[in-house]
Amino acid sequence: MIKKTLDEKAFQLLKEKMEQGLFPQWVLTDPDIYELEIDKIFGHTWQFLAHETELKDSGSYVTRWMVNDPVLLVKNRKGEIKGYLNSCTHRGTQLCTADHGNKKNFTCPYHGWSYNLDGELIGIVAGNKVYGEEMDKSEWGLREIPQVASYQGMIFGCLDPAAMPLEEYLGDMKWYFDILLGRSDGGMEVRGLPQRWVAKANWKATAENFAADPYHVQTTHRSTVELGISPEDPLYAGYGHQIVTENGHGINVITSKTGKARVPYQGTPDSMWPMFKKNLTPEQDEILSGVTVFVGGVYPNLSFVSPIHGTEGHLHNYLNFRMWRPIGPEKVEVWCWFLIDKAAPEEYKEAAYRGYLGSFGPTGTLEQDDTETWARIVEVSKGLMMRDKELNYNNVSNYLMGFDRVEPDESFPGPGIAYPTTYLDAISRSMHENWFKLISKDLFVKEAVK
Numbered sequence: 001m002i003k004k005t006l007d008e009k010a011f012q013l014l015k016e017k018m019e020q021g022l023f024p025q026w027v028l029t030d031p032d033i034y035e036l037e038i039d040k041i042f043g044h045t046w047q048f049l050a051h052e053t054e055l056k057d058s059g060s061y062v063t064r065w066m067v068n069d070p071v072l073l074v075k076n077r078k079g080e081i082k083g084y085l086n087s088c089t090h091r092g093t094q095l096c097t098a099d100h101g102n103k104k105n106f107t108c109p110y111h112g113w114s115y116n117l118d119g120e121l122i123g124i125v126a127g128n129k130v131y132g133e134e135m136d137k138s139e140w141g142l143r144e145i146p147q148v149a150s151y152q153g154m155i156f157g158c159l160d161p162a163a164m165p166l167e168e169y170l171g172d173m174k175w176y177f178d179i180l181l182g183r184s185d186g187g188m189e190v191r192g193l194p195q196r197w198v199a200k201a202n203w204k205a206t207a208e209n210f211a212a213d214p215y216h217v218q219t220t221h222r223s224t225v226e227l228g229i230s231p232e233d234p235l236y237a238g239y240g241h242q243i244v245t246e247n248g249h250g251i252n253v254i255t256s257k258t259g260k261a262r263v264p265y266q267g268t269p270d271s272m273w274p275m276f277k278k279n280l281t282p283e284q285d286e287i288l289s290g291v292t293v294f295v296g297g298v299y300p301n302l303s304f305v306s307p308i309h310g311t312e313g314h315l316h317n318y319l320n321f322r323m324w325r326p327i328g329p330e331k332v333e334v335w336c337w338f339l340i341d342k343a344a345p346e347e348y349k350e351a352a353y354r355g356y357l358g359s360f361g362p363t364g365t366l367e368q369d370d371t372e373t374w375a376r377i378v379e380v381s382k383g384l385m386m387r388d389k390e391l392n393y394n395n396v397s398n399y400l401m402g403f404d405r406v407e408p409d410e411s412f413p414g415p416g417i418a419y420p421t422t423y424l425d426a427i428s429r430s431m432h433e434n435w436f437k438l439i440s441k442d443l444f445v446k447e448a449v450k
């Protein structure tokens, strides 16, 4: 039995279990584990903040969160994206309280200190009288987020100044982001504001559900089959490839049963196809022309899905990015972005946006299905018997539903380890192995030295 403590013995036991593909259920919602995750995972990995089209002009800003750290993301006069801790240096209150906007400078609502777009303290109310000459304003600028970087317009932040650069962290996932975000001239743009809401869920379960689990689709979203939107075939979300890349990231390239396109280029207007071909390599074009759904994740808490949506004759495609912000072991704040090709016709963009609102997002039918399951997982995970109950992640290179052993498909045109089905635990295992590697780093160093 695994004890619900964080001593070294318990961790060794946890390690052994995980090497067998078994994940103890208490780990999902344990408060001590949660504290470790905040420090050791979210304190050192890259987290998604915004898309560059949310910050169009000098002075544009958005406010975001990296778990508990408030972030003020600003475009300065030089056109650079800067990230600051959104907390006044005087008494610490939240400096900017709006979600987004455009400002020349930021004035604190408490005592009125002002900061410019470069985070410098430029104004103190009655400064000369209250502080005299000794106050050196240059020492009281806003704290910068240690690392802010972007790839294909996606802006990420990292709280660890020593962490590897973003592009190295993304690794082979960049090749797939080039398809999703770089296929069109001008890239993608965010439409509307990111929607957000709170769900009863653990971040590990929500991240896994999107990044690694097409297997749930045929049951959880059964209503889409009953409505005639999805096929009856229970394997329908399993055709295609599941690809494991570095650092716990992964992507599922779901196709039709034949491996051929259900509709070419995900139902995008055919006028856009030559542009896709021009901007992609032949291998990337081969994948995009035949895919039905891309769904995957960047560890720890960014997920994305790019589906075909609608009915014959009115098909469209969009890209949904979502960030799972943990706000406790049993709660996530979901942040949900709609992205579309900047170069797409306006009426197509609008139709795709309406399709997105009806499927994902807080009022979407698919979203409701998943949200209910996530809540039920946390509700049952705290019981005494959960301490030695393990979840099965053994479906990796093992026998799949009585078929042949699943081995990587060397002929897949993209990078990473590609398995020829998406009903597989390969990405889940990689996420959980990465989880364990990160939370146990330096944990028992002192004991080991003795």
Ligand code: FES
Pocket: 088, 089, 090, 091, 092, 093, 108, 109, 110, 111, 112, 113
């Ligand atoms: Fe911001 Fe005092 S807390 S000016």
Ligand code: FE
Pocket: 216, 217, 220, 221, 366, 370
């Ligand atoms: Fe789902």
